[in-house]
């Protein structure tokens with residue numbers, strides 16, 4: 672299915688459109704099943720974008736669980752820690768909706784612990800993958816998403832739900848990330864990409880349908896795909 676592209680005028684407009692989208696997806700998923708609703712969140716600027724929205728949403732969060740789609744191997748107090756950024760911006764009762772992360776000195780053990788959390792929350796579909804209710808993904812100017820970088824062997828990972836990476840071209844080198852098939856089995860995937868430095872990669876993926884970049888490999892099997900852009904990132908569409 673073709674993605675829905677939402678071009679926003681300014682940060683207030685982005686906030687309003689994202690609020691409407693997130694509220695509607697969460698309410699739909701909460702009503703659709705008795706299970707907890709699982710939301711996967713990118714790092715980078717995502718915490719600053721979505722935390723104010725989460726804080727302002729008037730809804731029952733008791734059945735929502737939060738999960739990092741990728742994380743850097745850094746202590747919570749470090750500026751590199753994505754979870755640290757979410758802890759800083761979210762009220763304490765929502766921060767506890769993330770699973771524990773660690774050990775931070777061993778990417779492989781950390782990835783397998785994080786995967787075990789996800790498996791305890793959401794059993795595998797018959798195809799072998801979990802189904803996130805909502806993924807909110809960032810985009811790098813090089814076309815990466817999560818910690819899935821151009822030309823990296825992890826793009827071909829077809830067993831692990833969460834994989835370690837020790838040679839990330841974007842620092843820090845050691846991270847964990849969800850894999851492409853996990854992304855593609857989600858019910859709802861939304862990219863949030865702003866800024867002119869992302870315009871050319873947005874054009875290749877959204878307008879030309881290129882699969883050259885990791886983010887271009889995101890093609891939900893049966894879920895919905897949205898792109899939330901601003902004037903800068905949409906300038907070549």
Ligand SMILES: O=C(O)[C@H](O)[C@@H](O)[C@H](O)[C@H](O)COP(=O)(O)O
Pocket residue numbers: 713714715716717741742743753808809810811815816817818841
């Ligand atoms: O932890 C990370 O590095 C990320 O999750 C990464 O995939 C991020 O989402 C993109 O690099 C976009 O980052 P910005 O939104 O900060 O541009």
